[in-house]
Amino acid sequence: xxxxxxxxxxxxxxxxxxxxxxxxxxxxxxxxxxxxxxxxxxxxxxxxxxxxxxxxxxxxxxxxxxxxxxxxxxxxxxxxxxxxxxxxxxxxxxxxxxxxxxxxxxxxxxxxxxx
Amino acid sequence: xxxxxxxxxxxxxxxxxxxxxxxxxxxxxxxxxxxxxxxxxxxxxxxxxxxxxxxxxxxxxxxxxxxxxxxxxxxxxxxxxxxxxxxxxxxxxxxxxxxxxxxxxxxxxxxx
Numbered sequence: 769x770x771x772x773x774x775x776x777x778x779x780x781x782x783x784x785x786x787x788x789x790x791x792x793x794x795x796x797x798x799x800x801x802x803x804x805x806x807x808x809x810x811x812x813x814x815x816x817x818x819x820x821x822x823x824x825x826x827x828x829x830x831x832x833x834x835x836x837x838x839x840x841x842x843x844x845x846x847x848x849x850x851x852x853x854x855x856x857x858x859x860x861x862x863x864x865x866x867x868x869x870x871x872x873x874x875x876x877x878x879x880x881x882x883x
Numbered sequence: 884x885x886x887x888x889x890x891x892x893x894x895x896x897x898x899x900x901x902x903x904x905x906x907x908x909x910x911x912x913x914x915x916x917x918x919x920x921x922x923x924x925x926x927x928x929x930x931x932x933x934x935x936x937x938x939x940x941x942x943x944x945x946x947x948x949x950x951x952x953x954x955x956x957x958x959x960x961x962x963x964x965x966x967x968x969x970x971x972x973x974x975x976x977x978x979x980x981x982x983x984x985x986x987x988x989x990x991x992x993x994x995x
Contacts, residue, residue, distance in 0.1 A: 772926075801983075810887075810972055810985035811927065824982050859926050866981040868915060874926030 770794065772875035774860050780881045786848035789878045793841070793862030799823075800837055801872065802845050803859040811859055817843065818866075850882045885910045887986040889973060895992045896963055904958040904989045906973035913975035916949055916956050921970045921988065930971075931958075963993045 773792040781787050793800050799818050803811035814833065815825040819840040828835065832851070837843040847854055857877040864870060888907045896902050906916070915934045919927035933940045933949045933956070940947050946959040960967050970988040977984050 803985075808987070810889075810974075810987045813982055813984070816982060824980065861926070868976065868981060870932065871917070871929030872927075872983065874928070876924075877926050 772860055772862055772873050774858075774875035774878050776878055777876065778879050778881075780883065781850055782883050783852055784849040786846065787850060787880060788847075789845045789858050789860075789880075791843045791845070791860030791875060793843070793860070794873055797862035797864055797873070798840075799863045799866055800843050801861040801863075802835055802843070803861065803874075805857045805859055805877070807856070814845070814858075847880075850880075852882050855880055855882045885977065885984070887911075887973065887975065887984060889971075889986040889989045891987060891989070893990040893992055895994065898964060898993055898995050900963055902960040902963045902967070902991055902993070904971050904991065906956040906958070906986055908954050908975060910978075911954070911975060912951075912978060915976065916947075917974045917983070918945075918947055918956075918958050919972045919974060919985075921972055927972055927985075960991075963991075965993050965995055967991060968993050 775790050801816050802814045805811045814828045815835045816823040817837040820837045835845045857879045859877045861872040861874045863872050886909045917932045918930045921927040931947045933947045944961045948957045970990045972988040974983050974985045
């Protein structure tokens with residue numbers, strides 16, 4: 769079974785530039801999550817989708833971050849314009865239903881460095 | 884405010900010993916709690932889920948306990964091996980939601 773795919777693995781940009789990350793979840797998984805993990809910290813939930821609807825985006829900095837889930841499958845996370853403090857690993861995860869029914873499957877992450 | 888606390892200091896133990904990691908939480912009433920393993924440069928990998936009505940759960944050399952009175956979960960690895968060296972994260976749902984919140988993780992180092 770293929771896992772959660774993310775790209776790119778690494779991205780270096782200058783502040784005020786834009787960047788986009790792509791995620792392809794495990795086939796059939798209804799719930800998709802984007803987490804931000806700053807070095808030395810635990811993952812922080814940015815946005816959670818159930819199929820193609822947003823369940824929670826309370827921690828998403830909406831002035832610069834946006835995310836969409838096309839047709840309830842793939843998802844993109846965009847940052848525009850980037851700030852130095854956005855340097856982090858962006859993790860995409862998916863689950864069959866919600867977290868209460870079982871595990872989240874994580875991708876390898878996209879490491880962003882903002883200079 | 885809601886808080887999840889894991890020991891930020893690394894835990895160093897000798898191979899063959901039992902490693903015990905702690906996850907404490909405040910202002911949460913989680914119906915379940917999950918533990919994940921994260922290796923450097925990789926995404927977290929699910930290990931165990933324990934529900935509030937379960938006191939203990941085991942999987943091979945892993946054991947998790949969940950004490951809703953103490954608001955604490957303990958994660959044990961028996962007969963630890965160098966390959967168990969990683970960061971271990973606990974996660975629980977934010978109150979009345981399905982939103983999974985992670986602790987900061989504890990780094991475990993098992994030396995031969």
